[in-house]
Amino acid sequence: MSGFLDANVVVRYITRDVPESNDTVRQIIEETPDLVLTEGIIGEIAFVLSRNYLLARQDVVDALVALLQRTNIEVYNLDTALVIDALMLCRPSHRVSFADAMLWAVARSAGTNTRVYSLDKRFPRHGIELRREP
Numbered sequence: 001m002s003g004f005l006d007a008n009v010v011v012r013y014i015t016r017d018v019p020e021s022n023d024t025v026r027q028i029i030e031e032t033p034d035l036v037l038t039e040g041i042i043g044e045i046a047f048v049l050s051r052n053y054l055l056a057r058q059d060v061v062d063a064l065v066a067l068l069q070r071t072n073i074e075v076y077n078l079d080t081a082l083v084i085d086a087l088m089l090c091r092p093s094h095r096v097s098f099a100d101a102m103l104w105a106v107a108r109s110a111g112t113n114t115r116v117y118s119l120d121k122r123f124p125r126h127g128i129e130l131r132r133e134p
Helices: 007-015 019-031 039-052 057-068 080-090 098-110
Strands: 035-037 073-075 115-117 129-131
Touching (some): 007 039, 007 057, 035 039, 039 057, 039 098, 080 098, 098 115
Parallel strands (some): 115 129
8 A cells, every 4th residue: 555745754854853743754754655746736846945055056956856755755647767767857956846857757747648738838848738728
C-alpha cells in the first residue's frame, strides 16, 4: 500500500527546523516503502522552501531532485524522470515557475496531442504545443 506525503513532512525533512519532529520525518521518508508525491505537493514544497525559508532556487531544486531520486518515492501518475526534468527548468533562474514546470510535466506525460494554453511568454515549450489563443 502506498502512502502519500504531505508538504509539511517533506519541508520538515529538508529543513530539520523542528527538532522534536526530526526523527519522525526521517523515519517516514527514509524507512517507509512506497511513498508518493503529487505534482501539487511538489509545487507547494518548492513555494514554501523558497518563499518562507528563503532557500536559493538551486538549493530547492537540488533538495527536491535528491528526494525524488530515492527508491521509495514516486510521483503520482507521472514519470519521476520527467518531473526531475521539469524541476531542472526552474534551477537556473526565475524564468520558469515551479507551478509552470509541474504543468509542463503533466502536459508532457499526457501525450503528443496535448495543448497548454498560457499567456506566459516564459512557459516552457519543449515537447508540448503551447497556445496563446484558441
